[in-house]
Structures are given as structure tokens and as C-alpha cells.
Amino acid sequence: MKNGMKPQNKGSKQLFKNPILEKLSRTHIAVPLIIFFVYSSGLIYWNVTHTSLSVGLSILMFIVGLLSFTWVEYLVHRYLFHMKTYTEVREKLQYTMHGVHHEFPKDKSRLAMPPLLSITISTLLLFLFRLVLGDLVFSFLPGFLVGYALYLAIHYMVHAYQPPKNILKFLWINHSIHHYKDGDGAYGVSSPLWDYVYGTRTPLSHKEKDRTPVSS
Numbered sequence: 001m002k003n004g005m006k007p008q009n010k011g012s013k014q015l016f017k018n019p020i021l022e023k024l025s026r027t028h029i030a031v032p033l034i035i036f037f038v039y040s041s042g043l044i045y046w047n048v049t050h051t052s053l054s055v056g057l058s059i060l061m062f063i064v065g066l067l068s069f070t071w072v073e074y075l076v077h078r079y080l081f082h083m084k085t086y087t088e089v090r091e092k093l094q095y096t097m098h099g100v101h102h103e104f105p106k107d108k109s110r111l112a113m114p115p116l117l118s119i120t121i122s123t124l125l126l127f128l129f130r131l132v133l134g135d136l137v138f139s140f141l142p143g144f145l146v147g148y149a150l151y152l153a154i155h156y157m158v159h160a161y162q163p164p165k166n167i168l169k170f171l172w173i174n175h176s177i178h179h180y181k182d183g184d185g186a187y188g189v190s191s192p193l194w195d196y197v198y199g200t201r202t203p204l205s206h207k208e209k210d211r212t213p214v215s216s
């Protein structure tokens with residue numbers, strides 16, 4: 001997060017001068033949710049019809065995929081979306097990918113990646129994970145993508161709706177710490193699990209550990 005950048009409660013930002021690029025930079029949340037649902041269903045169908053994996057192992061790999069996603073979510077948010085911006089190019093890149101979300105957290109059109117990009121990445125992951133996992137990929141990747149869809153849905157709800165009056169309220173509090181208190185902690189959106197593992201659960205514990213100057 002850029003130093004001194006105040007989150008705006010209203011409004012939006014034009015990211016590109018080119019109107020087509022600008023339009024592509026905005027996504028309705030339902031689009032990726034539908035895409036990942038269809039994509040995962042297709043993979044599960046393939047898992048059932050074209051592999052000899054047992055139901056038990058398939059369910060296990062689905063859960064492993066889901067948990068793997070929460071780890072990737074944490075790492076990407078911490079090290080890519082909040083990468084150090086010591087050059088102009090990096091600063092622009094960081095702003096386009098994530099800084100804009102911190103400046104306009106309530107802009108609902110910028111809460112998901114462009115669909116074409118998410119389909120491309122999913123397909124790259126399919127080939128990449130297939131090399132490592134073989135047929136296990138057809139139950140692992142659905143778990144991974146469902147994890148991603150859950151993350152998108154939770155992130156959207158946290159920004160678009162008031163917190164509920166039940167246990168799930170902690171997700172709203174957790175992510176508002178990241179946005180409104182300290183952008184260098186509470187990186188996990190779908191759960192605080194990996195913040196506990198890496199000691200970034202509270203911004204304070206993270207800073208004491210690093211002893212880095214406060215750059216936010």
C-alpha cells in the first residue's frame with residue numbers, strides 16, 4: 001500500500017486511457033464465480049469418467065487443493081499485491097493490480113480478475129499441476145478453484161455488505177484490519193490461518209519480528 005494513500009468510501013478510478021482496456025479491468029463478481037463453478041465441475045466430471053481414483057482419494061485431494069489455495073492466496077496477497085515498490089514500473093504495476101483496491105475498497109467492479117485472465121491462469125495451472133500430480137490434478141484443481149471462488153465471494157461480501165450478526169463477522173473485522181489499520185498484516189481474506197503460521201496475524205507481531213521501518 002502506498003504511504004499516505006487514504007481509502008475512499010466512494011468512487012472509482014480510471015486505470016487505462018484505452019476504453020477497451022479500461023472496460024476489461026472491470027469484472028462483475030458473478031462472472032468468475034460461474035466460470036470457476038463450471039471449470040471445476042468439468043474437471044470433476046473428467047475425474048469420474050477418465051481416471052481410476054477412488055472417491056476417498058478424490059475427496060482428500062479436493063481438500064488438499066482447497067487448503068493449497070488458501071496458502072497461495074496468502075503468499076500472492078503478501079508478496080505480489082503488496083510487493084515493494086522501489087521503482088516507477090513496480091509502483092504502477094502494484095497500483096493496477098492491488099493499490100487501486102486499497103484506494104477504492106468499495107468499488108465492486110474491481111474485486112475480481114478479468115475473466116479471460118482467470119481462465120488462462122486456470123488452464124496454465126491445469127498443465128503445470130498435471131506434470132506434478134498426474135491424474136490427481138482432476139480432483140486437486142477443483143478444490144483449488146473452489147477455494148479461489150470462495151475467496152472471491154468472501155472478499156466481495158466483506159466489501160459490499162454490512163457484517164452479519166453471526167460467527168462469520170470475524171471475516172469482516174479481519175479484512176478491515178488489513179484495509180483500515182495496517183496493510184502489512186492480516187493478509188488472509190478467506191481465513192486468518194496463514195497469518196497465524198507466518199506471524200502476521202496482528203500487524204504488531206509482524207512488525208516486531210521484521211524490525212523493518214514502517215512503510216505500510
Ligand SMILES: [Zn+2]
Pocket residue numbers: 001002082183184215216
Ligand atoms: Zn502495503
Ligand SMILES: [Zn+2]
Pocket residue numbers: 101105155159175179
Ligand atoms: Zn479488500
Ligand SMILES: [Zn+2]
Pocket residue numbers: 077081082098102178183
Ligand atoms: Zn491488500
